[in-house]
Amino acid sequence: MTSRVGTKASAAAFMQRLRHDHAGLSRMLRAIDSMADRLGTEPETVQPLLVEAFGYLLDYQHGYHHPREDRLFASIRKKRPALADTLHKLSEEHVTGEHETAGIAEELAAATPDQLRGRKGERLAARIHGYIRHSRLHMRNEEAVFYARAEQVLGKSDWVEIIGNGVGKGSQQDPLADMDALADEYPRLAAHFNLPTRQSGQDRTNSDEPGEMHYHVLALTDLYGGLMHEGLDLTRRNARRLLSVRGPISLARAVTSITADNLRFAGQCVTRPSQWVLDSGTDFLVERLRPAPDKVGKNKSQ
Numbered sequence: 001m002t003s004r005v006g007t008k009a010s011a012a013a014f015m016q017r018l019r020h021d022h023a024g025l026s027r028m029l030r031a032i033d034s035m036a037d038r039l040g041t042e043p044e045t046v047q048p049l050l051v052e053a054f055g056y057l058l059d060y061q062h063g064y065h066h067p068r069e070d071r072l073f074a075s076i077r078k079k080r081p082a083l084a085d086t087l088h089k090l091s092e093e094h095v096t097g098e099h100e101t102a103g104i105a106e107e108l109a110a111a112t113p114d115q116l117r118g119r120k121g122e123r124l125a126a127r128i129h130g131y132i133r134h135s136r137l138h139m140r141n142e143e144a145v146f147y148a149r150a151e152q153v154l155g156k157s158d159w160v161e162i163i164g165n166g167v168g169k170g171s172q173q174d175p176l177a178d179m180d181a182l183a184d185e186y187p188r189l190a191a192h193f194n195l196p197t198r199q200s201g202q203d204r205t206n207s208d209e210p211g212e213m214h215y216h217v218l219a220l221t222d223l224y225g226g227l228m229h230e231g232l233d234l235t236r237r238n239a240r241r242l243l244s245v246r247g248p249i250s251l252a253r254a255v256t257s258i259t260a261d262n263l264r265f266a267g268q269c270v271t272r273p274s275q276w277v278l279d280s281g282t283d284f285l286v287e288r289l290r291p292a293p294d295k296v297g298k299n300k301s302q
Contacts, residue, residue, distance in 0.1 A: 007160070014162065015151060020174065021174055024174045025135070025139065027193075031053065036129055040118075040121035047108060050128075059185075062094070073145075075161065079158075083145065107127075241258060
C-alpha cells in the first residue's frame, strides 16, 4: 500500500514538473518575442539576451524537459493506441525543434550588430517569430494530452520505468524557477526578468520554496499572455488578408478565412482558461485535502 501511494505521489510530482516547465517556457517565449521585435533596431542590447535565451532553451527545455515528455509519451502510446499518432508527432517535433533552436542560436552568435541592423536582422527576427508560433502550438497540443489526464492509464511499473530512466536528468530543476540558478547560468536573463543576482556567500537555504498556487497563478498569467500575443498575430494576419484583396472573389475568400480564424481564436479564449480552472482546481483541492506531514506522524505514533 505504501509503495502504491509513493508511486502515485511520484507520478503527480512528475506531471507537476512538466506543467511548471511549460509555465516557464511560456514566460521565456514572451520575452524572446519582445526581444526579436527590437533585434533590427537595438542589436547591441537584445542580441546578448537572445543568445542566453536560446542557450537556456537548448540546455534545459531540450536537454531535460523534452526527454521527460518523450518517456511519458512512449508509455502512454502503449496503453492508448488512439493517441499514438499525436504523441509520435509531438516527439518528432522535439527533434525538429531542437535543430531549429540550435540553428537560431548559431546564427545569433555568429552575427555582428551591423549585420543585424540590415536584412539579416529582419530575416532572423522573422525566423524567431515563426519559431515562437510553432512552439506555442506544440505546447498547446501537449497540454491537450496533459489536461485529458492521459497519464492516468499508466500503472506502477510504467511510472517506475518513466521516472527510473530519468535518474540523473530528472532531478534537474528549471533555472527559471530558481533566481540564483538563473543568475549563475544566465546573468543577462536574470537582469531582464528583474531577478537579483546571487551575492557571494549568500545562503540559498534561507529562501522559501514557491507554493503550488504560485505556479498555477504564473501559468494563468502566461496563458493570457500567450492569448494576447496570438491575438496580435491574428490581427496582423487578418490585415494582410484584407490588404491582398483585389476583387469580389478574393474579398469573399478573405472574409471566410478571417471569420473562421476569429471563431477558432474565440473558442481558444474560452476553452483554455476553463482547462486551467479544471486542472488548477483539482490540484488545489488535492493539496487542501492532503493531511499535513506532522499530523500523519502523530496518527502513526498513537
